Amino acid sequence: MANRYWNEYQKNIADDHYYYERSCIRQTFFPGSETAFLKMMQDELGKDIFDDFRLHTCTGIGYHTDVVPLETTMTVVARIFSLMKERGYENLVPSCITSFGVFTEMCHMWQEHPELLEQTRENLYKACKREFDMPKNIAHPSDLIFKYRFELAEKMKYRLVNRFTGKPLNVVEHIGCHYAKLFPDKGVGKAEFPYVLAGMIEAWGGHVVDYPERRHCCGFGFRQYLVQENRGYSVSNTKKKLESMEPYEPDFIVSNCPGCSMFLDRWQYTIAEMEHKTYDREGYGIPVLTYEEMAGLLLGYDPWELGLQIHQVQSERLLDKIGIPYDPKQKYNSASGKILRAPEKPENLLV
Amino acid sequence: MADAALIATGYQVFDAHRKEELGYGIYKGVITSLDMEQMIKHGKILNANGDEPKRITFLQCVGSRDEKSGNHYCSKICCVTAVKQAIEVRKQLPKCEASVFYMDLRMWGQGFEEMYRTAQEKYGVSFVRGRISEAAGTFDGRVQLKSEDTLMGLPLKMTTDLLVLMVGMEASCGTKVLGKSCDISGDYGFIRTVNPHLYDNETGRPGLFAAGTCKRPMSVSDSINDARSAANAIKDYLETLG
Numbered sequence: 001m002a003n004r005y006w007n008e009y010q011k012n013i014a015d016d017h018y019y020y021e022r023s024c025i026r027q028t029f030f031p032g033s034e035t036a037f038l039k040m041m042q043d044e045l046g047k048d049i050f051d052d053f054r055l056h057t058c059t060g061i062g063y064h065t066d067v068v069p070l071e072t073t074m075t076v077v078a079r080i081f082s083l084m085k086e087r088g089y090e091n092l093v094p095s096c097i098t099s100f101g102v103f104t105e106m107c108h109m110w111q112e113h114p115e116l117l118e119q120t121r122e123n124l125y126k127a128c129k130r131e132f133d134m135p136k137n138i139a140h141p142s143d144l145i146f147k148y149r150f151e152l153a154e155k156m157k158y159r160l161v162n163r164f165t166g167k168p169l170n171v172v173e174h175i176g177c178h179y180a181k182l183f184p185d186k187g188v189g190k191a192e193f194p195y196v197l198a199g200m201i202e203a204w205g206g207h208v209v210d211y212p213e214r215r216h217c218c219g220f221g222f223r224q225y226l227v228q229e230n231r232g233y234s235v236s237n238t239k240k241k242l243e244s245m246e247p248y249e250p251d252f253i254v255s256n257c258p259g260c261s262m263f264l265d266r267w268q269y270t271i272a273e274m275e276h277k278t279y280d281r282e283g284y285g286i287p288v289l290t291y292e293e294m295a296g297l298l299l300g301y302d303p304w305e306l307g308l309q310i311h312q313v314q315s316e317r318l319l320d321k322i323g324i325p326y327d328p329k330q331k332y333n334s335a336s337g338k339i340l341r342a343p344e345k346p347e348n349l350l351v
Numbered sequence: 352m353a354d355a356a357l358i359a360t361g362y363q364v365f366d367a368h369r370k371e372e373l374g375y376g377i378y379k380g381v382i383t384s385l386d387m388e389q390m391i392k393h394g395k396i397l398n399a400n401g402d403e404p405k406r407i408t409f410l411q412c413v414g415s416r417d418e419k420s421g422n423h424y425c426s427k428i429c430c431v432t433a434v435k436q437a438i439e440v441r442k443q444l445p446k447c448e449a450s451v452f453y454m455d456l457r458m459w460g461q462g463f464e465e466m467y468r469t470a471q472e473k474y475g476v477s478f479v480r481g482r483i484s485e486a487a488g489t490f491d492g493r494v495q496l497k498s499e500d501t502l503m504g505l506p507l508k509m510t511t512d513l514l515v516l517m518v519g520m521e522a523s524c525g526t527k528v529l530g531k532s533c534d535i536s537g538d539y540g541f542i543r544t545v546n547p548h549l550y551d552n553e554t555g556r557p558g559l560f561a562a563g564t565c566k567r568p569m570s571v572s573d574s575i576n577d578a579r580s581a582a583n584a585i586k587d588y589l590e591t592l593g
Contacts, residue, residue, distance in 0.1 A: 192372040192485075210377075212487040212495040247490040 011188050013147045014137040018049040019089035021080060023096035024057050026258045026290075032307035033292040034095055037141050040295060044155050045148055050087055055080060060098035064222045071123065074116065077106045078124040082132035092135040093144065097257040100140045101178030104186050107134050138186075140179060142256035142291050146188055146196045149203040157300040160206030162251070163323040168207040169251040172286070173197035174241075174264065176257025177217055191215075197254055197291060204298055213244035219267070220259035235274075238267040242279045242286070249280070252287040252318050254294050264288045265312045272348035283350045285313035297324055304330050314351045354592055355558040355585045358542055359578070360525035362564035365414025365422070365518040373413065373516055378488035381514045384409075384432055391439045396447075396513075399492045404447055404512030407440050408496060409433045410483050411453040415519030415568075422539060426519030426568040430457045433517050434470050441474040447512075450477040452498060460570065481507065486514055520568040533559060542566050552577070552584040560585055 018041070022034055041047045059076050062068030080103075084092060094100045110117035124130050145152065160169045175194040180187025189195030192215070198208045219237030224230045241264070245253075255261040265288035272278050278285050288311065289297075296306045297319070303326045308315045319326055332340045345351050367375035367383050374381040379399035390396045398404040411433055415426040430453070437449040456478070458464045470476040485497045494514045498507045522530070522540035530536030530543070535554045537543030542561040545553040552560045562581035563574040 210488060212489050214487060215485060 011139075011143065011186065012137065013139045013143045014091035016047050017089060018047065018091045018093040018139075018144070019084040019087060019135075020049050020051045020141075021055050021058070021092065021094040021096075021099060022051070023094075023099065023258060024061075025262075026095055029258055029262050029310070030290045030293065030307055031310060032296070032301075032305055033290045036296040036301055036306055037095070037145075037292045039301075040152065040292070040299065041144065044299065045151060049093065050089055052083060052087060054083055058094070058096070058099040058102045060096065060102045061222065061226075063102060064098065065226055071119070073102065074106055074109075074120040075123045075127060077103060078120050078132045079128065079130060081134065082124065082130040084135065085131070085133050090133075090136040092138045093141055094138070095141055097140060097176035097178045098259070100138065100186075101176075101182050103135070103138050104183050107138070108183065110134065140196075140256065142179075142196050142200075143188060145291055145295055146199050149200050152295060152299065153203055156204065156298040158298045158322050158324055160201060160204045160294075160298070160322070162321045164321065168205055169321065170209050170248055171201045171206040172209045172211065172214075172245050172248075172250040172253040173201060174214075174218060174253060174255040174257070174260050176255065176260050179256060197256060200291060200295070201254070204294075209245060209248045209250050211245045211248055213241045216241055216244075218255075218257070218260035218263050220257075220263045222259075225259075225263070234263065235267050235270055238263055239271055242268070242271070245286075246279045250286055251321060252289055252294075252315075254289050254291055256291050261288050261290050269312045269346055269349050272346065276348050278349055283348075284317060285349050287311065287313045287315045287318045289315070297322070300324075302326075304333070313349070353558075355560065355588055357581055357585060358526070358529055358554070358559065358561040358565055359563050359581075360529055360542075360565045361523050362520040362526070362568065363523040365420070365426075365521050367413060367516045367518050369420055370413055370417075370516070372485050373410070373483065373514070374486040374488065374494065375516055378486065378494055380488065380492060380494040380512060381486055381516065383413075384429065384436065384515055384517045387436050387513075387515045388432075391436060391443070394443060396440060396443055398512040402512075403444060406448040406450075406509075406511045407437075407513045407515060408483075408494075408509075408511040409437055409449070409451040409515045409517060411451065411456075411517050412482075413516040413518050414521070416454065422519060422521065424539065424568065425457060427457070427459060428568065428570050429517040429519060431460065431463050431466070431570075433515075434458070434463070434467050434476070436515065437476040438466070438470050438474050441476060448477070449474075450479055452479050452481055452483055454480070454482065460572070479507070483514075520564060522565065526565040529565075535559070535561075537566075552581040558588065560588075 041049045059068045059073045063073045162169055180191045180194045184191040187194050201208050217237055219234040224234040253264055268285040280286055293306050309331050332342045334340055414420050414422055433451050437451055440449045458467050479500055481498045481501045483496050483498045487495045489495050493510050493512055495510050500507050527540040535543050542565045544551045545555050554561055560581050562577045
């Protein structure tokens, strides 16, 4: 990257002792990602990160679709903070980018409007006799992986290099809007040239694709998707991005947002069905990975344990390019070894 | 030991790298008004690929009237310069489209309002009221722009061969250093004078005077007049010393 000024801004990311907040939707969309992240933090980096089974929704989706009022969101967030306080942690790490945005936004509102903070304290105490403190540090898991990207690189078995050509893989990175567009100073590299994923790609041998619609929304947009009549907006925005990146022939897309990863992946099937169009040369589509899946693959974690088979666009061709071994027979086996039925194949998108 | 000194340390152009969203220093098709002036002077207006451009877009107020860069003031000369450069582009490359994105056009000075009209009527330069929010490089080396046409109330996306950033004026390094060391530093690092209306060459320090763009953005003719005024003020001061 030729940009210079983002270097002058470094986000404050805590060094250790994190309180992890799992995501409502990520465990369904990307079933291996959160476990892989915890494994990296605990086993690879030796960090203290607490995975609390008692946690609950942050209300993010309801908040952004106007079905949950602000006061409710504040009180629910305050409860999460009270659970963190009870466990003796001060550094919050929310898995979901929308939770990251919600927590950051609520803390910002409380700092700007102390009367809202007092009201929330009162509401929480009335509701469940709990007390809370605001986190000292809120970092997204992608921030942590970015922070320790060179330490992880030393442990990696593979690099983002095409083993057949020896050239770096072309990687499209996509940042969730709620990561740096709500509060640019809370994202690594801020909003214009976010570097959180680009830094990982560069550190691990890949080439970041800088395409015209790089900063454009993935199209999820909550109401654009959740209101059925608006889904045309959602798919058309994804299509705009895919068309823009197509000439650069990306090997895969990586994102730090559950909605972005989901829709950049699934809409490829929809567009293929609607228009018989795929965005790679051979008709398989462009694989979409989470940053944990990308890091996990390079660390040598099993692709099926990471949950890559759950994606719409399948990843075997990417694994072959990097040189990552996999067992096709294990692809649709359950964790206990039970053979599950393989999904039906789409008509237009090759798998 | 001199009895009087005149500060004329001037200005420097705004460093367009600071507006990362506009892609200067990142995409070859994004240049500054200074770069364009050189191209016009040498009669070689070329795009990033070294070819004759088909469309050139000028963007006003880069580093001026801009809260994000911290410069709230108007640089005064950029509007006229953009209109002049757009006309020059059309003269040298009649097939090349030229458009200017602006907040509002401030055509200060005699004949400049007429020049703005001529640019539209005679040279076909188009003027779009709107700020460019983002510039991005395209696969073929051009620049994709996103903006809003605020007169039409519609978002706008277009591709251009060259994006010319009309960079504003800032206090030069010398101006900032002198201003601080003499305790006459004013807003934005420019030199502060006793009164911008009546005593605009006097700094309040005995024998220390200021002229030109070290005080604020000025055109060439303003700077010449100000230099003459400063010379008179110094002459008056020296006469008081006897």
